[in-house]
Amino acid sequence: MTGLVVSPDWLDKPVSVEELDADYGAPSSGLHAEWEKLKSEMHPGDRLVRFVSPIESWQHLAGRAGIALVRDGKVIDAIVTMMN
Secondary structure, eight states: OOSOOOOGGGEEEEEOHHHHHHHHOSTTSTTHHHHHHHHHTOOTTOEEEEEEOOHHHHHTTOOEEEEEEEETTEEEEEEEEEEO
């Protein structure tokens, strides 16, 4: 897992591999390598879920949003797609 800690409370809505491939699958995408690594870590039954940190973190310039790899209800890894 990356050094990023994603609280289960931050999990928002599921997203598909196909949707994320459309956003990050192209080599010209700034997150292509991170997305390919996250995808390679997936096991059958895993879910990809968008996450966003609480509003207070954004107000303190520490907000994060991205994609979490969730297995058996636990965040296994994540990539940040937005931060302030």
